[in-house]
Amino acid sequence: MKQKLVIGTRGSKLALWQANYVAGCLRARYPAVEIVLKNMVTTGDRILDVPLAKIGGKGLFTKELEVAMLNGEIDLAVHSLKDMPTELPAGLVLAAVTDRVDPGDALISPAYKTLANLPVNARVGTSSLRRKAQLLNARPDLVIVDLRGNLDTRLKKLTTENLDAILLAVAGLKRLGWDAHITQILPQDICLPAVGQGALALEARAEDTATLAMLQFLDHEPTRQATLAERSFLSEVEGGCQIPIGVYGQLDRAGQLSLNAVIMSPDGKEVVRDTAHGRPAAAAVLGQTLAVRMLDNGGREILAQLFTTK
Structure with a gap:
């Protein structure tokens, strides 16, 4: 030692x-x-x-x-x-x-509280293309403003940049004891997390x-298995922060691993969603298999458009 x-x-x-x-x-x-x-x-x-x-x-x-x-x-x-x-x-x-701590995405909006309550054309800050795409899928009217900096800096920009809301990872806010700022944790059918989030x-x-x-x-073996499936999915899709995908794996009570994923165009208009289930011991294969299936079902075309517009 x-x-x-x-x-x-x-x-x-x-x-x-x-x-x-x-x-x-x-x-x-x-x-x-x-x-x-x-x-x-x-x-x-x-x-x-x-x-x-x-x-x-x-x-x-x-x-x-x-x-x-x-x-x-x-x-x-x-x-x-x-x-x-x-x-x-x-x-x-x-x-x-x-x-893993809570893997979710937090909406912080002191004035409006929830995504549904945000006014038309509300200004929402996020540095994540994944969050942007999923927000616009749910609310195409929103104006997305790029938001960079450390967690405390981004919280301050909610006021200094006249934003109606910002999105941050729940885990980071909880770890710093700032979860009182959270006004809504977005459900995963609206916003799936980033690979490994939390x-x-x-x-x-x-x-x-x-x-x-x-x-x-x-x-922590259950978290390692779940995130291995997520990272395998990401590797097959060959994505990073510049590609709008969300994916989340978790073990259910029966010990099976479920994996939910989404591939979106940056404007949130084109969407491929799918789910896979399998043994935790086959986590890497599960992630890869789901990625291939989603790419074959329209994901590849979405990503091709993204790369040609860069």
Whole structure:
């Protein structure tokens, strides 16, 4: 067992909460081990004046942490799983996936409370193409305003940019104790979450068996299986934050894994929805199979139009 672990993290309030949460779990489990946090700045943190969908590329919030890991500067990194590319750099592995917090999307609208109550042509802020497409599918009249920045910055922009509502992940708000701001958690038939939303991912070097063994107790198998299906779906579709897809997997009481997904055009007018069920042990195959079926049933045409208009 190692005597010291260095955890890499972004410097936002939410990222620090997540890293400190993991650090606290490790200190409780291994009281004799020194746990150190190292703050780092990622590309996604630096570029705040351009919509995520236009920046493109993968690993906007993970690359710098991964380079530091491969260089031996840190032992592990704590990410929001939804920020992680489906393909990790050679030499790195997903060491643990934590028990998932609420995966939903929160509407914050002090004046109107719910999506249905928003006035015609209401201004709604979100940085997510996935959220934009699903919002416009439900309410084509809405005016979507790009919203970048850390969680606290986006909350402030609700007022400073004269927005009627904003959308944020429920999990982040709950982790920071800001869930009182939530006026509605959107039902999944309106807005399916991003891949891995609500779960934390611990990434480490594949060869660092000591660190991997120490992190094993934080791995929550039902969440890992569900998110494996989601990430397999995303990998087959070859999507990222610039593609409007939502997908959510969960284990039912009988122990079966269900996977719900949607592929949409950015304006929300073209939609392919589907559901698959299977054994948790076959999570990756389940995600891949559902993706292929949805691509064959119209999803491929939606994505082709998206790429030709870029």
